[in-house]
Amino acid sequence: MGLLSDxxxxxxxxxxxxxxxMSEDDQGKAIALQLRLAEYKGFTDLEVGTLWAILEGKEWDADLHELESDEGGDEGDSWxxxxxxxxxxxxxxVEHSALDAALPRWADTEELQVDVAELRPVVLDLQRLAKQAIAEQKSLYLWGSL
Structure with missing residues (x-):
């Protein structure tokens, strides 16, 4: 099944x-529909932090490029x-040209090692969600599970 990344x-x-x-009567179907998820596999906070560093033109630094940990699942199998x-x-x-320029470096990172074409929808979704977060005065989240 792999690592789920929403x-x-x-x-x-x-x-x-x-x-x-999963503790809800409908096992979260209503909240999932409300949030309009961008669902992927294989992304953790490390991959997102690596993209962040690449977009800034810097080396990845745990102190500068970490996402903020929030509560996860009860048994530690989600975050x-x-x-x-x-x-x-x-x-x-960020300009689309800068996103396009970042994709080969991100795809070639040790953690990903994927084809550039697989990452384009991910960065476009992240950009769309970032704009939505600003417009709605909300936050952008990554939920993951094994």
Whole structure:
């Protein structure tokens, strides 16, 4: 099945509800529909942090390029990260040409090793979600699970 990676825009309560959705009567179907997820596989906070560093033209630094850890699943098999405002602003305002230029470097990182074409929809979704987060005055989140 692989590593599940859901990106979404939410307020703190909605994000917590999504992270704990399996305890809901509908097993989270309503909150998932409300949040309009961008669902992928294989992305963690490390891959997102690496993209962040690449977009800034810097070497990845754990102190500078970490997402903010939020609550995850009860048994540690899932996690929830909030994108810092600085990253949301960067994603929302970066030019498409800069995103395209970042893709080969990101695809070639040790953690990913994928074809560039596989990453284009991901960065476009991240940019769309970043713009949505700003417009709605909410946060951008990454939820992941094994």
């Amino acid at each position: 990106f979404f825009v939410a307020n703190e309560g909605e994000a917590a509800r999504y992270a704990d959705r 929830l990260f909030r994108f810092p405002d600085r990253l949301v602003q960067l994603l929302a305002h």
